Amino acid sequence: MTFAPVLHAEWIKIRTLRSLVWALLAVLLATAAFSALAGLDDSGDSGDSGGEVFDPLFSAFFGVSFGQIAAITFGAQAVSAEFQGGALRVSLAAVPDRVRWFLAKAVAIGGPALVVGLVTGGVSLAVGKAALGTRADGLSWGEGLRGVVGCGVYLTLMALLAAGLAAILRSGVATLSILIPFLLIVSFVIGGASGTVADFVPDKAGQVVLHETGDGTLGPWSGLAVTAAWAAAALTAGAWSLRRRDA
Template sequence: MPFTPVFRSEWLKIRTVRPLLATLFVLFTVTTAFSALASLDPGDPGADPLFTALSGTALGQVAAVTFGALAVSAEYREGAAARLSLTAVPRRGLWFAAKAAAIAAVVLVVALVTMPAALVAGLAGLGDAADGLTTADQVRGVVGGAVHLTLMALFAAGLAMLLRSGTATLSVLIPLILIVSFVAGDAFGAVADFMPDRAGQTVLRAEPDGTLGPWTGLAVSGCWTAAALLAGAWRLRRQDA
């Protein structure tokens, strides 16, 4: 079976599931709103202006991982959906690749709309504090941030396929993002820079001050995502739906 019709069927699933569409709306709203709010009162005058302007991405990635987890776990909520999908597409690797591609395409498109909106809102709040940002910095933040959100959605999708549960996946990832990384990450020192969410967010900084650079951080996040997808594909091939 060709890849294109399988991809189209997975895209139709996403388009017709309202909770998934609502999650994408939350991704846009939360990222833009919190970028604007954080920029109104940056707190530290020496804070990185690009990271401050796009600070809503830290919460927007929660919506991204929720989307990725739900897009996969919906297949296993009753079990019948996954069995039906695999009956229609017996090549399990092809089916999972099409599902991952559909998830990536949808999140990337939404993120490419969200990140410029968040940047505009953030820069408006910063005012003169953002004068030092170059066009190249802003483009890197927008494009890199969109790729980061896409990688986080795929990371969640791979983990959801491995665990066969959206609840279990979110129980792991949301504390990782909001508590381990966001709140307590500094206590782990340089090790925290290699966490999937923090590594990817390095691309949002005009001047990265950690172990990783903008693109190397995004590459580390990509490695985490690839590992999760491979683990999910392994379980899909080894066990029945």
């Protein structure tokens, strides 16, 4: 079977599984809602709050920190569903080339994640700027565009990272049990450590693109490149695991 019909089959799975559709919708809703809440909070506007300078761009995209949970849930569920009820054996019976099948699965996950991520970025920017009011006057058109594109790419990469890890662990629960505590605890603890190895953690590196200015080692696009490297490594390991282990 050539790649196109394999991709079409995987896309049918994505759009017909209700849990996956809801996960994509949750990406948009969670990001926009928390971005609005962050914009309404003016407690950190003065530059002397904890020594941190107010960043209107990151405030507009603050909800991405929560929307990414839905993104990794989408990626993990899309792959882990194949390991339930013998679904993977049926898929591989139709597509014996396991690498081709997994590539189609990754594209079927990344495509809708990117579209939803870009829409989420646009909505988040609009909602965030409306909530910020005059505090967002300093944001340029170019910074806003960078934030929207960066938001879409970042959420897509996090979904693919989860997909690769789910292929290794063969469990959505195990994948989320690792990634969610990591994003909510580990990254929060090292969040203030810049100029160190902490800058290369996948979520911290990728979210540099959502800041107006960065004080770490990485820039906006080099940070996304680091996150892309993490996602590529997870997908490569997932493909290797799929080839070496029984369905």
